[in-house]
Amino acid sequence: MEFKKLTPYKEALKALLEDIDEVEGEVVPLEKAIGRVLAEDIVSRFTVPPFDRSAVDGYAVRAEDTFQAREYSPVELEVVEEIPAGEAPKKEVTPGKAIKVLTGAKIPKGANAVIMQEMVKREGNKIYILRPVAPGQNIAFAGEDVKKGEVVIKKGQILRPQDLAMLKALGIKKVKVKRKPKVGIIITGSELVDEPSEEAFEGGKIVETNSIMLISLVERYFGEPVFYGVVPDNEEEIKETIERAKKECDLVLVTGGSAFGDKDYAHKFVDLKFHGTTIKPGRPIGYGEKVFIMSGYPVAVFTQFHLFVKHALAKMVGARDYEVKIKAVLEDDVPSQLGRHEFVKVHYSNGKARVIKKRGSGIISSLVESNAYLEVPEDSEGYRRGEEVWITLY
Amino acid sequence: MEFKKLTPYKEALKALLEDIDEVEGEVVPLEKAIGRVLAEDIVSRFTVPPFDRSAVDGYAVRAEDTFQAREYSPVELEVVEEIPAGEAPKKEVTPGKAIKVLTGAKIPKGANAVIMQEMVKREGNKIYILRPVAPGQNIAFAGEDVKKGEVVIKKGQILRPQDLAMLKALGIKKVKVKRKPKVGIIITGSELVDEPSEEAFEGGKIVETNSIMLISLVERYFGEPVFYGVVPDNEEEIKETIERAKKECDLVLVTGGSAFGDKDYAHKFVDLKFHGTTIKPGRPIGYGEKVFIMSGYPVAVFTQFHLFVKHALAKMVGARDYEVKIKAVLEDDVPSQLGRHEFVKVHYSNGKARVIKKRGSGIISSLVESNAYLEVPEDSEGYRRGEEVWITLY
Known part of the structure; x- marks a missing residue:
């Protein structure tokens, strides 16, 4: 028996994705969130920076006071205040004056630039400036990074190191991510052995390699693999294992038994939405009731995973940009x-x-x-x- | 004080990499090897497949016997043997004859193609073939996948799902990968707080975000992060923490203290090979004695990590193709x-x-x-x- 009709790939994929729902979210501490998929938009409760502030240790000045500064004729300014760490400026910067600020300090009124302290010569309460500074220089402007109420990271983002830094900056210590879908993996085939040997080869045995490949593929694409072991070609046992996995998992992958060989049982136990597609390799894939009936051959399995299973998993967790x-x-x-x-x-x-x-x-x-x-x-x-x-x- | 001379990026990177050695290997079970870096070439002990064998369940035939086959005038062949699973063929395929084979079976002498059983009509010991098959069809030739003695995966490979499948196929259950280098992370700065608040902002405080970012970057690039916490701007304490981390780790990352501000101590405690480079942002990075003195600003730290630390870690584990x-x-x-x-x-x-x-x-x-x-x-x-x-x- 052969496939009566091969479902075109796009059509099969569409039928699959229509049958797949997003899983719920769960709250995890930030330290455990790397690689997880954000389940909600992150809205900032703060404006960052909250006011114009200095990006360096240095002197808040009026940029226009420095425009004439040259190495051979430095501009002299008087330091009228030194703001200690954690305090607000009391004075204003007026023409000819400067105020010493530390990184993160609020920019004093009147100033529109900060000159790095390494760039000036200090003598007593005087500083000497050798080069002009541009307006805005070394100032981090209010809201330059994030505005209060702004969506900073969108639902569906796969969290990266820099995203965690941003969440931390916003005071978010726990984050709602999508639960990892449980993916049952069932390998079928009496011809499978756990390791190679000349005897095994002579006997037409094949080393079982799909389990370790699928386990790591599932982990890589947002899932939590649940391995049900290698099941021999026994109709009843295959049926029972599929039933059990369907109850315990969000998605089930069965390898072997997708074609119409004498021992291809698995597809009989699932109400398939499609069975047999135009993909090559991997043509005999079937899907229904959250169960994939896949090939036994590793390359076909790998192909079926990338063309179908990966997209199903990405939809379950709502992941964006999961492919390059x-x-x-x-x-x-x-x-x-x-x-x-x-x-x-x-x-x-x-x-x-x-x-x-x-x-x-x-x-x-x-x-x-x-x-x-x-x-x-x-x-x-x-x-x-x-x-x-x-x-x-x- | 400013940098007297900025070391050009390529020169600094070269000096860094010359100072970095590969770490030793360790043996891990295959199930734990995903994402790890192979510490030795993998040489196959087997030829796979070990002999020409059938890739499908079907009939071993002489392709030339089928060339005249048409739907309206099928070719009739006599089935002279049915090889049970795990046994070798006893007969030869001679003109007009066929032998039934299962997937993985040795191809009988005389046959040069296998026709899938779904493609023929069987009646008693006769099969009827409707279309020609090409020589070699459905035969997996000896050594087609791997030859005995062949280097199958090279040292330096970052192990992926398909690599694990290959190792499993070759009977390799444990694999030598590079140990994860221990990377100490020390965050310095009295201005750092653990979470944002209006008070913290007013006081010029900054939320500490480098630790979580560096921890996940180190994990992503082959390392095992060891976090030494946030150390205030206290010369003695910074010095002691760096000393301790140098003893306990393969590499140390210190953030803050790389420039020449009043509180930039860290660089004083390390014999630096370079300090101050042409990179932007992140200019004031220093390196020596397996210690990186990095900026305090997250974007500068991120840059310094990608331009320097990542390459050092990749060299330590001998990783190839770690960048896209x-x-x-x-x-x-x-x-x-x-x-x-x-x-x-x-x-x-x-x-x-x-x-x-x-x-x-x-x-x-x-x-x-x-x-x-x-x-x-x-x-x-x-x-x-x-x-x-x-x-x-x-």
Whole structure:
């Protein structure tokens, strides 16, 4: 038996995403928030800086007083106040005067620039300025960083080091992020062994590699993997494991059993929205009831993960910008069959994409040698060497 | 006092990297190896597949027997053997004959292609083939994936999901990766508070944001952060903390105290190889004795991390390909001062780089709004809108 009809990739993806809902949020301390996806907009309760303040240790001056300053004829100003740390200025800066300020200090009235203390010569209560300073120099203006009420980081942001710094600056110590969806992983196949040996090879056995790959892919794309082990080709056992995983998880990945071989049971236990798509490799993928029925071959599984599962997980946590798409010049021809949505493995380096020639759904080295993929949609016959194409890094 | 001489960026980086050694390796189970850096070449002990084998469940045939097959005039072949799972073929495929094989089975002598069972009609011991198959079809050839003795993954690889799958396939359950360098983080400054408030702002206090940012940056770039807390501007205490961190860590990051303000002590306690560089922002960085004396301002710290610390950490673990450099079309002019190595924050999207206009070493929102940086070396006066430039993603 073969697939009666292959669902076009975009159509299958749309059906999948329509069936996927966002998970709820949870509150985590900032220290645990790196890489998590923000579940709400962050609105600032403060204006930062709250007033014009000095960005350096130095002297608040009127810039116009310094315009004539030259190394050979310094401008002399009188220091009329030295503001200690944590206090507000009492005096004003008037022509010919300066006030000493520390970093973060409020700019005294009358001043419109700060000159770094390393840039002046100080003698008693006089300073000598050798070069002009521009208005605004070394002043951090009120609201320059953040305005009160401003949305500083948007829902869906994958939190990075600098985002945590911003949250800390705003006094936010706990943050609402999306819960990590639980993703059940079920590997099926009596032919699978845990390690290679000549005997295993002779017996047509295959080393099981999908579990470790899927566990780390799920972790990388916002999920919490739950591994249900390797299940032999036993209809009842596969059925029970899928039932259990469906109850315990938000999403379930089953590898093996997606085609119509003698031992391909898994797809029988799920009400599939689609089964068999135009993607290549990985054609026999099925999806329904939050369960993916995937191939047994690692390269097909990897492809199905990137073309379907990744997008489902990103939708569950509402993540933006979870893919890096870049332009690259092809170093090889990429012929493609009409009617196939091809996933072409490439190695990106220095603006160029070299096509990985090794084919075959079992050839893991083709994944190891690549670091990005090119998608060739159904209506394209492929690309030519030298063409610029969009690729997605992985 | 000002810097007497600014060390050019490339020169400073070279001096830094010459002073940095690789750390030793450690053995970790495969399940813990994701994101770690491989400390040795991985050489395969196996040829994979070990012999030509079937990639599908189907019938091993001589391709030439099928060349005349058409839907309206199928070719008939006799099935002379059915190889059970885990057994070797006993017979040969001769003209007009076929042997049933399962996925992974050794290809019987005489056969040069496998036709998927879904593609034929079976009646008794006869199969009917409707379309020609090409020689080699559905055969995974010996060594197609990996040859015995081949270097499959090179030292320095940052391990990804597919690399773990490959290691598993080769029977490798533990892998030698570089130890995570311990990176001490010391934050100095009496002006620092843990959270914002109007009072804190009035008093010229600044919210401490470098620790959480540096901790997550160090984790992201192969290190194990060790946080020594926030140390007030007390010469003795700073000195002692640096001494302690030097003993306990492979690398030490000190923020604050890199310039020549009244309270900038930190640089006095380290024999610096350079102090003051042409980078902007972040000019006053110093380095010596495995200690970085960094700025207090978050944007300067972030810059110094990416231009110096990141590269030092990558060298310590011998990591390759730890940066993604891509070409982007500038959406804005980027004027730059000769003699400065500028770190220009941009937002990359869809092949274009928009320059973040907000300046200032304290403006964290400029980091939040950006996702990449453009470096403008000392001898460049910058770039024009519309030019294509190389940027580095972060």
